[in-house]
Amino acid sequence: MPDPTHLGYALWLFTVLLVGRVLGQVVVVLRAPRWLPPMEQWQSGLLPYPVLLAAQAVVLTLMIWISIDFSRGVGFWVAPHPRLGLAAVWWSYVYAGAMVVRYVVRMARRPDQRWLGGTIPIIFHTVVAAFQWTFGMYHVTGR
Numbered sequence: 001m002p003d004p005t006h007l008g009y010a011l012w013l014f015t016v017l018l019v020g021r022v023l024g025q026v027v028v029v030l031r032a033p034r035w036l037p038p039m040e041q042w043q044s045g046l047l048p049y050p051v052l053l054a055a056q057a058v059v060l061t062l063m064i065w066i067s068i069d070f071s072r073g074v075g076f077w078v079a080p081h082p083r084l085g086l087a088a089v090w091w092s093y094v095y096a097g098a099m100v101v102r103y104v105v106r107m108a109r110r111p112d113q114r115w116l117g118g119t120i121p122i123i124f125h126t127v128v129a130a131f132q133w134t135f136g137m138y139h140v141t142g143r
Helices: 005-030 049-072 082-109 120-141
Strands: none
Touching (some): 005 049, 049 120
């Protein structure tokens, strides 16, 4: 397998982007500054915010752990796991595909918000899918 530290940069980029999203959402909840979009733009409302924040914390913890292992080039997440990699790749396709469908449905239902209205969650779910794809491809193909 190639040097995983090269992929560590991409994994850290996706992780930092998600951290920025979560921090932005927390700032909006606590302060609601005018320079950030309102809360309705950050959250679909399917989960209560405390549950969403806890889920985001779990996802970020896992992303950080994986990114650290890739940066060091050693650890559980760098050791070959072809079946896990295949599952991650397939899940990333399903996940990203669901975000495409979500975007199309949102734009059909809310024509007043075309092209970017309500897309913050969609964009960042796609970032998580990209993380999963990158991780999975490393384990499936060694690239």
